Amino acid sequence: MSLFVARIVCLAGLLGWGSELLAADPSPLEKQQEAISLMRVKGQQLYLSEVDGETCCSLCLKQPSDREINALPYLPAVTQLEIQGCKLSPENVQQIAQLNRIEKLIVERCEFPRESLAFLKHLTSLEKLYLRHCKFDGASLSELGSLDALYYVRLEDCDLEDTGYLVLPTEMEHLQRVFVYDTFVNRWSFRRLLASSYLTSLRFRDPKITDDFLDDVTPGENLRYIRIADSISEKAVRKFRRRFPKVNLFH
Numbered sequence: 001m002s003l004f005v006a007r008i009v010c011l012a013g014l015l016g017w018g019s020e021l022l023a024a025d026p027s028p029l030e031k032q033q034e035a036i037s038l039m040r041v042k043g044q045q046l047y048l049s050e051v052d053g054e055t056c057c058s059l060c061l062k063q064p065s066d067r068e069i070n071a072l073p074y075l076p077a078v079t080q081l082e083i084q085g086c087k088l089s090p091e092n093v094q095q096i097a098q099l100n101r102i103e104k105l106i107v108e109r110c111e112f113p114r115e116s117l118a119f120l121k122h123l124t125s126l127e128k129l130y131l132r133h134c135k136f137d138g139a140s141l142s143e144l145g146s147l148d149a150l151y152y153v154r155l156e157d158c159d160l161e162d163t164g165y166l167v168l169p170t171e172m173e174h175l176q177r178v179f180v181y182d183t184f185v186n187r188w189s190f191r192r193l194l195a196s197s198y199l200t201s202l203r204f205r206d207p208k209i210t211d212d213f214l215d216d217v218t219p220g221e222n223l224r225y226i227r228i229a230d231s232i233s234e235k236a237v238r239k240f241r242r243r244f245p246k247v248n249l250f251h
Helices: 003-015 018-022 028-041 066-070 090-096 118-122 138-143 187-194 234-243
Strands: 045-051 054-062 077-087 104-111 128-132 152-156 177-181 201-205 225-228 248-250
Touching (some): 028 045, 028 066, 077 090, 118 138, 187 201, 234 248
Parallel strands (some): 054 077, 077 104, 104 128, 128 152, 152 177, 177 201, 201 225, 225 248
């Protein structure tokens, strides 16, 4: 190797160009190792484990760059992912949508393209979804009907862009529990959630949910537990219990 080439290779290594110059087409294993190294160099919390002989990982990304998000599909099977504090581009969500092994997803203080969560419908292994301090179009959750494994959804201090509309799919295979904390849902959405045929448990915490929200509601056939924290009266609770004795309403 000439001195000139040696200098170029050394410079490429210092600038992070080494893999592109030395290996024009890195193997899947090399890409995986590069992705793991990137997460560790950037100080992201990456945990690897063996499950049935397969390497899996859980990952917490804090204020990730595009480079880190673009590396996600090359990691070992991601089963748990937490993303905090970033503005997700259409290209970013396309990378996340490839992670069809995710079972638990936590998204905190993030912005979504066009405020839509429709990209989540590609996460076909998703079981638990947590959204905290996010702004999005609540009606976009209606597109998650393909998530047959999803059984738990939790919203905390979120801003529903479409004036409090929170719309879940008409039918879901396993979804049973929905928690809505410090997130305003309008009266129409509240009634629709209570009337769901598949939900068994609902929890709300929002001072805007008042006694009149319980007027003219009809709980779904499988709903057994409702908690509305602090915002409704004991009188409204007793009235509801007389009408629907099989549903446990607490406040």
